[in-house]
Amino acid sequence: xxxxxxxxxxxxxxxxxxxxxxxxxxxxxxxxxxxxxxxxxxxxxxxxxxxxxxxxxxxxxxxxxxxxxxxxxxxxxxxxxxxxxxxxxxxxxxxxxxxxxxxxxxxxxxxxxxxxxxxxxxxxxxxxxxxxxxxxxxxxxxxxxxxxxxxxxxxxxxxxxxxxxxxxxxxxxxxxxxxxxxxxxxxxxxxxxxxxxxxxxxxxxxxxxxxxxxxxxxxxxxxxxxxxxxxxxxxxxxxxxxxxxxxxxxxxxxxxxxxxxxxxxxxxxxxxxxxxxxxxxxxxxxxxxxxxxxxxxxxxxxxxxxxxxxxxxxxxxxxxxxxxxxxxxxxxxxxxxxxxxxxxxxxxxxxxxxxxxxxxxxxxxxxxxxxxxxxxxxxxxxxxxxxxxxxxxx
Numbered sequence: 361x362x363x364x365x366x367x368x369x370x371x372x373x374x375x376x377x378x379x380x381x382x383x384x385x386x387x388x389x390x391x392x393x394x395x396x397x398x399x400x401x402x403x404x405x406x407x408x409x410x411x412x413x414x415x416x417x418x419x420x421x422x423x424x425x426x427x428x429x430x431x432x433x434x435x436x437x438x439x440x441x442x443x444x445x446x447x448x449x450x451x452x453x454x455x456x457x458x459x460x461x462x463x464x465x466x467x468x469x470x471x472x473x474x475x476x477x478x479x480x481x482x483x484x485x486x487x488x489x490x491x492x493x494x495x496x497x498x499x500x501x502x503x504x505x506x507x508x509x510x511x512x513x514x515x516x517x518x519x520x521x522x523x524x525x526x527x528x529x530x531x532x533x534x535x536x537x538x539x540x541x542x543x544x545x546x547x548x549x550x551x552x553x554x555x556x557x558x559x560x561x562x563x564x565x566x567x568x569x570x571x572x573x574x575x576x577x578x579x580x581x582x583x584x585x586x587x588x589x590x591x592x593x594x595x596x597x598x599x600x601x602x603x604x605x606x607x608x609x610x611x612x613x614x615x616x617x618x619x620x621x622x623x624x625x626x627x628x629x630x631x632x633x634x635x636x637x638x639x640x641x642x643x644x645x646x647x648x649x650x651x652x653x654x655x656x657x658x659x660x661x662x663x664x665x666x667x668x669x670x671x672x673x674x675x676x677x678x679x680x681x682x683x684x685x686x687x688x689x690x691x692x693x694x695x696x697x698x699x700x701x702x703x704x705x706x707x708x709x710x711x712x713x714x715x716x717x718x719x720x721x722x723x724x725x726x727x728x729x730x731x732x733x734x735x736x737x738x739x740x741x742x743x744x745x746x747x748x749x750x751x752x753x754x
Contacts, residue, residue, distance in 0.1 A: 363423050364536040366577065366585065367518050369401040369495070373408075373423035374581075375416040376532040383443075383530065387554050388646050391547055392532035395443055396581045398522055399427065400515065402492025407434040407461075409497075409513055409522045410581050411447035420447060421454070431455060434482070434490060436497065437462040438524035439510045440469035444581055449474050461490060463501055465509035486511075500569065502526060504562040506555045512570070519576040525555065526566070527592045529583030537587045544584060545595050546652075551582065552599055553651035558686045564600040567593065602688055604658035606636055606753035608744060611650055611678040612663025613642040618697040618728045623663045625734055626695060629741035634754045642674040647681060654687035658753060659744055660717075662708060663695050669702030679711040686714050691747055693720035693740065697727060720744065 364372040374397040380389050395412035397420055406429065412420045424432075432455040437445055440462075448470065452458060459482045460470065467483055470476050484490070486501040496516040503510060505526045513522040529547035538544045556563050578586040578593075586592050608630055614620035627637045638653045654660070660682060664675030671679070675696075682692075692715060694708055705722050720743055725733040748754045 363426060366398070366536065366579065367520070370515070370518065370520070371399045371423075371427065372536065372579070372585070373397050373399045373420060373427070374410075375412045375419040376534075377413070377416060378532045387530075388648050389530050390646070390648075391530060393530040393582055394532050396579065396583075396585075398579060399424070399429065400492060400495055400497070402495040404493030405433040405491070406431060407436055407490070407492055407497060408432050408451065408458075409436040410438055410444045410524060411435070411451060413443045414446040414450065417447040417450050421450075424454075432458045433492075434458065435460045436513050436522075437466055437470060438513060438522065438581070439507060440466050440473060441507060441525075442473065444524060445470060445474060449476060452476070452480060461499075463499070463509060463511055466511070469507075469509055502566040502569065504559040505566050506559060514573055519574050521570065521573060521575050521578050521589070522581075523578055524581045526580065527578050527586070527596065528580035531583040533584050535584055538584045538591070541588075541591055545591065547583065548592060548595065549599065549655060550648045550652050552596065553655050553685065554648060557599075557651070557655060558684060560600050560686065560688065563596070567596055567600065599655050604688060604690060604751070604753070605656040606634070606748055607638060607653065607657040608635055608659040608661060609638045609640070609650065609653045609657045610661045610663060611640045611642055611645070611675070613665070613672045613674040614663070615665045615667070615672070618725075619663050619665045619695070621729050622695050622697065622723070622725070622733065622737060625729070626661065626737045626741060629738055630744060633741060633745040635745060635748060642678055650678070650681065651685055654682065654685055654689065657687065657689050658748060658751065659691040659693075659720075660687075660689050661693050661695060661740075664704065664708075665696055666698035666702045666704045669704075670707045671696075671704045676708065676711060679708045683712040683714045689715065689717045690751070691720050691744065692717040694722040694724070695737070695740070696723075697725050697729070699727065718747075720747075
């Protein structure tokens with residue numbers, strides 16, 4: 361990626377990874393990603409804030425050469441995950457006098473993950489400061505955004521927050537600053553849903569903690585930079601709130617068509633009542649789409665046939681994912697069919713212990729849906745409508 365100037369003596373020397381399609385062998389990346397690393401040139405000292413995935417280190421190295429950087433005094437490690445920290449040992453090979461600046465917990469992680477020596481660190485506490493001459497870096501601990509050791513760095517003179525994963529988005533883009541706000545916020549919402557949502561209440565507290573700063577720019581470690589920081593801050597405040605929308609999310613899988621018929625019938629019944637439905641066939645759905653839908657949803661209905669006495673593995677995974685992401689949903693239920701029996705409902709309910717939502721009576725039928733099955737689905741739609749109405753959603 362080309363060097364991107366942000367303000368005087370501050371550059372993004374990181375890398376766009378345009379063709380990366382999956383992250384952690386788990387998260388789809390429809391728009392690629394970037395690993396942003398920021399070079400701060402003070403009048404006396406030079407700091408590099410975060411690095412890049414080791415696969416792309418050569419591009420970071422080339423950018424530092426283009427800027428004729430002969431010396432780096434500090435490598436700021438906001439987060440120990442390797443897409444940010446993985447190139448620190450390689451930077452230390454080039455700049456052996458540099459010190460890795462991070463908090464005590466992150467130091468331990470980096471020693472375990474990258475075998476960086478203890479003498480290569482400077483440990484800072486919450487509110488710690490490093491002076492670069494005419495530029496000052498202040499550190500604030502933001503645990504569980506999204507690892508327990510995460511922190512952010514604030515450049516006082518320019519009022520810039522280097523937020524690492526906080527406020528980030530998996531989006532490779534040639535522009536330095538956000539240009540397409542709706543697109544960037546959509547990618548940021550996907551990013552929030554996949555890694556931040558499980559820690560929603562802690563994220564909320566960390567947003568409040570950052571209120572002490574006057575912020576002109578937010579420079580995350582993934583995606584474009586916000587020169588209108590209120591755009592992403594306000595989006596996060598909405599996502600972490602307890603407010604839900606008039607949305608029902610239906611992830612489902614069907615083997616011989618019976619469950620599909622039930623899902624389609626329930627979907628139509630809900631839409632007729634003015635409820636927004638987001639339906640996902642688990643046979644071909646991007647899990648990031650489901651995760652994004654869960655951010656605002658009030659209700660989740662899992663549709664599944666019975667397989668060997670239990671839920672279809674794809675439906676079990678959807679339940680597991682919902683439990684792991686801990687969305688703020690208020691209601692949850694199950695619909696599906698079976699041929700000879702089993703304990704599908706008990707299995708799925710046991711899969712979601714983290715979800716504190718009220719369980720609406722499931723609709724489980726034998727074989728293909730008939731009039732009685734459709735009547736039961738109408739009743740479920742009526743219950744959901746009333747629940748949403750009671751919350752002033754419809």
